[in-house]
Amino acid sequence: MPVFPLPAVSAFGRRTLGLAALSLLALTSAHAQEATERTQVIAVQASTAEWSDPLEALGTLRADESVTLSATVTETVAELNFDDGQRVAEGELLIRLDDSAEQAELRAAQALRREREHAVRRAQQLQDRNVGIRADVEDAQAQLAQVDAQIDGIQSLLADHRLRAPFDGTVGQRNLSVGALVTPGTELVTLDKLDHMKLDFTVPATVLDMLAPGLSLSATTPSYPTRTFRGEVTSIGTRIDPVSRSVSVRARLPNPERTLRPGMLMVVTLERNPRQTLMVPESVLVPSGERQYVMRIDRDADNRIQRHPVEIGKRRVGSVEILDGLAPGDWVVSHGMNKVRDGDHVDILALDDGSREISEILKAARDGEDG
Template sequence: MHVPSLLAVTAHGQHRWAVALVGLLMLGSANAQDTDTRTSVIAAPVTTTQWSDPLEALGTLRADESVTLSATVTDTIAELSFNDGQRVAEGDLLIRLHDSAEQAELRAAQALRRERENAVRRARQLQDRNVGTRAEYEDAQAQLAQVNAQIDEIQSSLADHRIRAPFAGTVGQRDISVGALVTPGTELITLDKLDHMKLDFTVPATFLGALEPGMSLSATTASYPEQIFRGEVTSIGTRIDPVSRSVSVRAQLPNPDRTLLPGMLMIVTLERRSRETLVVPESVLVPSGERQYVMRIARDADNQIQRRRVEIGARRAGEVEIHSGLQAGDWVVSHGTTQVRDGDHVDILALDDGSREISDILKAARDEEDSG
């Protein structure tokens, strides 16, 4: 009658011993991790860097100043004083039209002016001696003024026969030759100021409140895929396009090497809300539901792992912004997060500062271990 009770007691005792044995094994395993085996991890530093919220758009380049020079008179080309793509200074003579008739008219008018000047002097002398009348003197002055006006008109016509650079810039390709007949409105040559470029693009009107002159931007083009061109917003349009619901924006890009040319298509990235913030590699994040954690390495506690909850902000290629939970200079596990737990002690295999590939870091660590 007592056998079942004895069996039950025995079974119950065996269960308690089993539970105790498992507990001892777990404790021993934990102690072993603390004292003997330490997981090797790659760490990453928490850094402070400049951050902005990017806004991308497509833009078209324009020269800072651009003009197509044309004739205002009808005549033939007598001289061309430039080559294709030549840089010229403001006021340089580019094209001279035949002006022999105007030069002859100028010489005749200048001779007539000398005659009229002499007439004015004689009339003045006669008036001073009370021989001539004041009316004669004033009539001589009027005739001199008339010839001076005629000379000014001829000189203006001569200026129209000389086409000069209105500003310093680079001329385009020449499509005209000496002897060609030109008429008013004939396009002769283009002139562009290329040391700075205007970049025009549109932005959805919903971002209007975030736009302001002086904002920094970067731009790239397929013509120079390895280069990043930087500039800033100079003006924002005063009207919203009723069809696209966008606003026009103009920026300026320095172009000291004159590599950028008018008409190029540019991919523009506006740097909104520029700020200094804490940044870590995305690989350090350990998500748990809607929360994000990191494995902080307490270097002052023998590299002990501290599981920290963090508040993250914006993300960009390979990086994430940290709002709270970490400080600049902290180290966190970037590779090996799944192999460690809160309270573990780790060995730091290498510090990943973003300057090397992980494969290179691991190879360097292996080589160092082999050599040791």
């Protein structure tokens, strides 16, 4: 059989074939790399949490107990036993008015009582020896009782000269001095019980069926913009305002640090219909028409993405309630959703639990790769 020699290939042809082979190899490698690379995403876990339907209102703080002590007699101030903002105990003497005249009357009445006691004893002894009559004993006893009543009146008048704290509390600013003349009705000092505060506010009568004593609430005030105070409803008004169609509500806020003050304006958030519910960050939702979806991560199928429909409930800032479509513990994509499709397999860069910023998570991931 004749042998036909292969045609000779020029140097230029060999160069062209080499470049083509290299291009094919590069293209094949690129496709292989593309097939093996997986998108990195950050995930969040669906979890149950306390949830409620918030209702906001404006309220005003009042002291748990509050009183303004006033003078009931005309007299000069003899003694002041408190400083501005001092905490005092129930029964503690705060102000004493000059009572020298009343003290003199009391001493005279007490001396007269001792004399009347002796008279009663003498009359009783005479009657016991049958040399006195019963009428003399009764007259002496009546005169003694009259003196006792006089002493009681003087002691009551002396009590009006002493102003004591009716309950544990904090006194206000002192605006009088020793020697000042006061008259009945003169306001001397305020006393407030501040370890708990009353919070009064109004809400529309249309939500009356959702109100009940014990309902939780939170409150904020511009005086402490970074703090949230929590309390609960203690009572609901018995009447509806015919003009505003609102009902008054009173709540109680613990105030152990005594930072809250009577008269403060508070922004109240009532936590209606409290419940345990499933929640996820609002940013994981993928809207499509009137429906909502999430990119669920099936960890049992090598982190395969499922575009999963969900039914949502109430929303709050940054979070949304999930009524159906997810279970507690399910993972969904929170960052990188625009890079994945239904059926893709992904690598989970981190699980975002809300304790760190995304920039910190990404930096930690880069540092881990570098290491």
